[in-house]
Amino acid sequence: xxxxxxxxxxxxxxxxxxxxxxxxxxxxxxxxxxxxxxxxxxxxxxxxxxxxxxxxxxxxxxxxxxxxxxxxxxxxxxxxxxxxxxxxxxxxxxxxxxxxxxxxxxxxxxxxxxxxxxxxxxxxxxxxxxxxxxxxxxxxxxxxxxxxxxxxxxxxxxxxxxxxxxxxxxxxxxxxxxxxxxxxxxxxxxxxxxxxxxxxxxxxxxxxxxxxxxxxxxxxxxxxxxxxxxxxxxxxxxxxxxxxxxxxxxxxxxxxxxxxxxxxxxxxxxxxxxxxxxxxxxxxxxxxxxxxxxxxxxxxxxxxxxxxxxxxxxxxxxxxxxxxxxxxxxxxxxxxxxxxxxxxxxxxxxxxxxxxxxxxxxxxxxxxxxxxxxxxxxxxxxxxxxxxxxxxxxxxxxxxxxxxxxxxxxxxxxxxxxxxxxxxxxxxxxxxxxxxxxxxxxxxxxxxxxxxxxxxxxxxxxxxxxxxxxxxxxxxxxxxxxxxxxxxxxxxxxxxxxxxxxxxxxxxxxxxxxxxxxxxxxxxxxxxxxxx
Numbered sequence: 001x002x003x004x005x006x007x008x009x010x011x012x013x014x015x016x017x018x019x020x021x022x023x024x025x026x027x028x029x030x031x032x033x034x035x036x037x038x039x040x041x042x043x044x045x046x047x048x049x050x051x052x053x054x055x056x057x058x059x060x061x062x063x064x065x066x067x068x069x070x071x072x073x074x075x076x077x078x079x080x081x082x083x084x085x086x087x088x089x090x091x092x093x094x095x096x097x098x099x100x101x102x103x104x105x106x107x108x109x110x111x112x113x114x115x116x117x118x119x120x121x122x123x124x125x126x127x128x129x130x131x132x133x134x135x136x137x138x139x140x141x142x143x144x145x146x147x148x149x150x151x152x153x154x155x156x157x158x159x160x161x162x163x164x165x166x167x168x169x170x171x172x173x174x175x176x177x178x179x180x181x182x183x184x185x186x187x188x189x190x191x192x193x194x195x196x197x198x199x200x201x202x203x204x205x206x207x208x209x210x211x212x213x214x215x216x217x218x219x220x221x222x223x224x225x226x227x228x229x230x231x232x233x234x235x236x237x238x239x240x241x242x243x244x245x246x247x248x249x250x251x252x253x254x255x256x257x258x259x260x261x262x263x264x265x266x267x268x269x270x271x272x273x274x275x276x277x278x279x280x281x282x283x284x285x286x287x288x289x290x291x292x293x294x295x296x297x298x299x300x301x302x303x304x305x306x307x308x309x310x311x312x313x314x315x316x317x318x319x320x321x322x323x324x325x326x327x328x329x330x331x332x333x334x335x336x337x338x339x340x341x342x343x344x345x346x347x348x349x350x351x352x353x354x355x356x357x358x359x360x361x362x363x364x365x366x367x368x369x370x371x372x373x374x375x376x377x378x379x380x381x382x383x384x385x386x387x388x389x390x391x392x393x394x395x396x397x398x399x400x401x402x403x404x405x406x407x408x409x410x411x412x413x414x415x416x417x418x419x420x421x422x423x424x425x426x427x428x429x430x431x432x433x434x435x436x437x438x439x440x441x442x443x444x445x446x447x448x449x450x451x452x453x454x455x456x457x458x459x460x461x462x463x464x465x466x467x468x469x470x471x472x473x474x475x476x477x478x479x480x481x482x483x484x485x486x487x488x489x490x491x492x493x494x495x496x497x498x499x500x501x502x503x504x505x506x507x508x509x510x511x512x513x514x515x516x517x518x519x520x521x522x523x524x525x526x527x528x529x530x531x532x
Contacts, residue, residue: 001070001079003169004029004317005162005177007037007195010187012222014038014047015302016180019310021054021080022416022431026364027517028314029078031070036082037162041143041187043086047300054415055082060408063507071505074514075368081165083158087146143187144194151202163199167207170214174321178313179219192219196268216324217269218316220309223276266333270324273312273337275305302431303438304347304445308339311352346444348473359474362446363526366469366477369432369447370520372417376410379461380488383409386512398512405509418460425457443471466490466523479523494519 008017017036024034036055040048061076062068070079150159169175177196183189196217203210315337327335341351349358349365374382387401419428429437436452439445450468454460466487467478481490498519505511521527 001031001033003033003035003165003175005035005037005166005175006313007039007177007179008051009039009179009181009191009195010189011040011042011045011047011300012306013181013187014040014045014051015300015306016220016222016309018047018051018054018302018431019307020180020313021051021058023310023314024078024080025058025076025412025416026368027073027075027077028361028364029317030072031077032317033070033079033081035162035165036080037159038082038084039086039187039191040084041087048084050415052082052084054412055080057408057411057415061405061412061509061513063509064402064404064408066507071502071510071514074502074505074510074517075371076510076513083162085147085150085157085159085162087142087150140190140194143191144198147195147198148202148205152206163202164207166199166212166215167203167210170212171210173214174325175215176317176319176321176324177215177217178316179217180222180309180313181220182222182224192221193262193265197264200268216321216328218271218273218313218319219269220312221272221274222305222309223274269334270327271316271319271335271337273309273315273339275308275312275339277305301429301438302434304435305438307435308352312337312339314353345440347439347446348471349446362470362474362477363521363524365446366474367517367520367524367526369417369451370465370469370524371516372413373460373463373465374488374491374516376413376418376420377461378420378422382488382492382516383512398508401508401512405507409509409513418454420457420460422457427454427456427460447471477524477526479525491519491523494523498522 006017006020008014008020017038020034021036023029038048038051042048058076058080059068059082062079068079071077147159150157151163154160166175166177179192179195181187181189181192183192196212196215200212203212327333339351341347349361353361374380383406386398387403387406389399413430414428415430417430417432419430420426421428432447433452436445436447436449441449441452443449448468448471451463451465454463464487466481467475470477479487479490481487495516498515501511502514505514
């Protein structure tokens with residue numbers, strides 16, 4: 001079982017991690033152990049909270065109060081270990097307080113004057129609890145020392161455990177670690193350049209004889225892709241420093257110049273994936289009508305670019321280690337990679353993954369989406385019915401499934417696709433629907449637009465998922481039903497005929513998930529892919 005390491009930084013990094021977890025759920029990382037570190041200065045951020053919720057229900061699906069295992073040829077196949085770190089500045093939440101600048105003025109006026117030259121008064125005095133607000137020079141300084149200090153002083157903390165897991169794994173084999181975040185904002189832009197160096201410094205300072213020389217690093221260089229309302233003068237005055245979307249393009253350009261020139265960064269990283277869009281007008285939505293600097297209300301919708309970032313990590317993890325070693329040994333080091341899409345803006349499976357594996361991705365994301373109907377709609381409630389013995393009258397094994405695991409699966413599909421408010425029949429868009437609308441709607445994103453045109457419970461219950469999941473180029477991936485039957489009835493028939501449960505899977509919840517996936521494979525004629 002290969003261990004992979006993933007680090008998401010800042011609000012954008014949290015949403016990139018969210019997309020990556022969904023790739024794990026659809027089965028893109030069979031037999032892999034994924035170690036995820038969520039790193040953000042804003043521990044109350046809504047996207048941070050949503051990611052934690054997503055990973056929590058993912059792991060509950062794999063077993064409540066049970067050991068988790070990496071599996072093969074099923075959904076939720078990867079084993080995920082979750083770590084998080086937010087710098088704790090205590091009562092000192094301003095740069096001048098954190099660095100003890102006031103006392104420095106009396107002890108070393110030269111250093112104090114240098115700080116005053118590099119950091120404006122507003123930069124020194126804004127509240128750091130909501131992140132670095134596009135002040136990357138300040139953020140890099142603080143984050144570097146926060147990581148090193150946390151590692152040296154808190155051996156039982158998440159950060160130390162994450163880095164030690166890398167160190168211990170690298171002692172036996174080379175390791176791949178991928179960093180995800182933006183280069184135009186605050187925390188991500190501040191942290192991507194210093195992560196490998198901070199990790200190396202921390203290990204060298206306290207783990208005698210150990211190093212990260214056997215670790216390969218890759219990262220996204222994610223440029224501006226969204227906008228938000230300009231802050232009011234009163235808000236700007238009270239907050240002192242607020243990131244503004246109008247400067248994101250300039251920030252991105254400056255960041256590209258830095259990554260192209262900085263020798264330390266080029267030495268530490270092996271692969272950079274440059275990701276962006278000409279259309280940066282996507283407007284984020286939050287629970288507030290005012291411009292937010294962070295906090296619980298900042299819970300932005302997901303964007304398809306974050307899925308591209310997740311597939312950049314996928315590509316990096318698939319890179320042969322000898323290729324990464326060759327890059328590491330070259331004088332300039334890091335290699336840059338790009339992905340282009342058609343001028344019409346349509347996004348097909350081959351835009352996210354190599355063409356040879358496009359149909360494999362179509363299989364996984366399509367069938368997982370079908371599962372969201374079968375599991376989450378009360379009209380079907382297949383999973384709960386199977387647990388109660390209503391689907392297979394002569395098989396009692398599924399009655400052992402923990403009801404908490406059933407609820408976790410339903411909650412996962414709430415976050416993945418849609419959540420139904422049964423009091424009024426309205427829908428809340430999950431990740432997949434948010435990505436569809438970020439791409440412009442219509443048939444521009446992966447799956448059939450009719451899938452996303454359902455606006456209420458009644459339309460969802462009448463949706464023919466047997467023939468309206470895929471676009472025309474995959475329309476052969478569907479199945480017909482008899483006049484007196486339905487898409488659900490036909491699936492139930494195939495499920496009953498599928499009897500080959502995997503003896504390697506011991507958790508009954510996961511046994512049922514794999515059996516459902518196998519039946520869907522047969523129905524949608526994907527079985528031949530698995531035999532290749």
